[in-house]
Every structure is written in structure tokens, then in C-alpha cells.
Amino acid sequence: MVEEFAFDNTEERRRSRQNGTGWIEVIVGSMFSGKSEELIRRLRRAQIARQKVQVFKPKIDDRYSIEQIASHSGMTHVSHPVMTAKELMAQIKDDTEVVGIDEGQFFDAEIVNAANELANNGKRVIIAGLDQDYTGKPFEPMPQLLSIAEFITKTHAICVKCGATANYSQRTFESKERVEVGASGKYEARCRKCFVPHSDAPTVL
Ligand code: ADP
Ligand code: ZN
Numbered sequence: 001m002v003e004e005f006a007f008d009n010t011e012e013r014r015r016s017r018q019n020g021t022g023w024i025e026v027i028v029g030s031m032f033s034g035k036s037e038e039l040i041r042r043l044r045r046a047q048i049a050r051q052k053v054q055v056f057k058p059k060i061d062d063r064y065s066i067e068q069i070a071s072h073s074g075m076t077h078v079s080h081p082v083m084t085a086k087e088l089m090a091q092i093k094d095d096t097e098v099v100g101i102d103e104g105q106f107f108d109a110e111i112v113n114a115a116n117e118l119a120n121n122g123k124r125v126i127i128a129g130l131d132q133d134y135t136g137k138p139f140e141p142m143p144q145l146l147s148i149a150e151f152i153t154k155t156h157a158i159c160v161k162c163g164a165t166a167n168y169s170q171r172t173f174e175s176k177e178r179v180e181v182g183a184s185g186k187y188e189a190r191c192r193k194c195f196v197p198h199s200d201a202p203t204v205l
Contacts, residue, residue, distance in 0.1 A: 022119035026104075026145050028131035029155035031169040032189040035128040036071035036102055038155060042126055043077055043100045051097040055079035056088050058106035060179060069102040085110035089117070096123060104129030105139040106179065112144045119150075133178050134171040134187070136197050157189030168195035 025042075027035045046053050057069050059081035069079045079100070082088045085107055092099065099118050104111065104127040111127075118125045131146070131154075133139045146152055157166040166189035173186045180186070190196075 020122060022121065022123040022125065023150040024115050024119050024145070024148060025124070025126045025151040025153070026142070026149040027126070027128040027153045027155060028142055028146065030132065030157050030167055030189055031130065031187045032072055032157040033155035033166070034071070034157070035130075035155050036069055037073060037075055038153065039100055039102055039126060039128040040069065040071060040075045040077045043098065046098045046124070052093070052095050053098045053100065054092065054096045055100040055102070056082050056091070057102045059083050060103075060106045069100075084108055085114040089114050092118065092123075098124045098126065101125070101127040102129075104145060105131075105133075105142050107141060109141050109144070111141055112148060115145060116148060130169065132168065134169055136168055136195065159191035159194050160188045161194035162191060164191040164193070166191050168192070170195055 027038050029035050043053055043055060055069060055077055057079045067078060067081065068076045070076045077100070079102065080091060082091065088101070088107075088111075101107070101111075101115075106129075115125050115127065127145055127149075129142045129145070130139050131142050158164075159166040168190045170188040170190040171180075171186065172188055
């Protein structure tokens with residue numbers, strides 16, 4: 001119990017709340033590391049505390065406008081799909097206390113200013129996203145969000161090859177596009193040793 005409280009910075013957040021400002025929490029890690037689970041867990045707890053919550057995810061493709069965020073383990077939460085940070089800001093209600101954002105890596109750079117503005121206006125902002133792309137490069141705008149966040153949580157998956165702590169998302173199909181929509185089942189969690197950085201050929205896997 002004590003460890004769980006330390007993990008999601010509850011004590012620090014309680015202290016921050018006393019001066020009336022908001023703050024930014026960022027949850028990063030590879031695919032399958034539990035980012036969405038952790039985001040949904042925090043959002044549920046906020047709702048249990050009867051706080052007003054709004055949740056967003058990027059609409060990276062017109063075909064995908066499912067109004068929920070989901071974890072690989074089946075947890076779900078309602079969310080509004082938006083194309084841009086500007087569109088997200090336009091939907092924010094004055095009395096919203098907690099703003100949840102999933103798949104932060106698919107937002108435009110303006111999400112950084114948006115998160116700051118929300119926090120400055122007293123809102124708790126929780127953003128989950130991939131910190132690296134399929135080649136292991138930092139995935140903007142997550143590095144920028146990590147820089148401005150008060151609280152950071154790094155989640156880890158289990159390497160499907162050797163069972164070690166996994167920090168990478170291995171692409172297991174051929175493509176050099178940074179964003180691959182609808183590619184579920186085509187990525188694996190891998191550790192530093194088992195990760196093949198430029199996986200554009202299934203034969204090297
Ligand atoms: P993320 O948002 O980081 O992609 P999710 O929260 O959607 O992660 O899913 C995490 C869940 O995925 C875990 O609780 C577990 O049930 C499942 N899972 C599947 N493969 C793995 C793996 N290789 N390592 C860890 N969890 C995995
Ligand atoms: Zn491994």
C-alpha cells in the first residue's frame with residue numbers, strides 16, 4: 001500500500017493541491033508496459049473522489065473515432081477523440097478538475113502549451129504516451145512533456161524473448177512509417193538486449 005502511494009505521487013499531489021494550482025503527470029514507457037492501465041486507474045480514482053474528469057485521445061485517422069481509451073488487458077474508459085491540441089482545448093469545460101490524455105505521442109507540439117495552460121488554470125493533467133518510437137528514438141512531443149511535468153512515471157513491460165524488463169516496442173512487420181494505424185498485434189515488448197533497432201525486415205527478428 002505504501003509503495004503504491006509512492007508510485008503515483010499521491011502525497012506530493014496532495015501537497016500541490018493546497019496552493020490552488022494544477023500540475024502535470026506524465027506516464028511513459030514502451031507498448032504493453034501498462035501506461036493505459038495506470039492512466040485509467042488514476043482516472044477511476046478521481047471519479048470515485050467525485051472530481052470532474054474529461055478524457056481525450058488523438059484521432060490520428062478518420063477511420064478511428066472510437067470514443068474510449070482501452071488497455072491491452074481490457075480496461076476501458078470513455079474519451080473524446082480530437083485531431084489537435086487546439087481542438088482538445090476548445091472542448092475543456094471550466095469546472096473540469098482532471099484532464100486525462102492517452103497516446104500523447106500522436107499530438108502536435110502545441111500539446112505542451114496546452115498542458116501548461118490547463119495546469120496553470122488549476123487542473124490536474126495526466127498524459128500517457130510512448131517515450132520512444134519503433135526505432136528507439138524519443139517520440140515527440142513526449143520528451144517535451146516529460147520536461148514540463150511535475151510528476152513522471154516510467155512503466156515497463158516484460159520482454160517476450162527473455163523475460164527481462166522491457167523498455168522497447170519492437171515492430172514485427174515491414175514498414176518505415178513512424179505511425180502505423182491499426183497495427184495492433186504487430187508490436188512486441190523487448191529488452192535492450194533483444195531489441196532490434198531498425199526492424200524493417202522481418203528476417204532480422
Ligand atoms: P500500454 O498502454 O503501455 O500499451 P496497457 O495498459 O494497454 O499498456 O497494457 C498492459 C497489459 O498488457 C498488462 O497488464 C498485461 O496484461 C498485458 N501484456 C501483454 N503483453 C505484455 C508484456 N510483454 N509485458 C507486460 N504486459 C503485457
Ligand atoms: Zn530480452
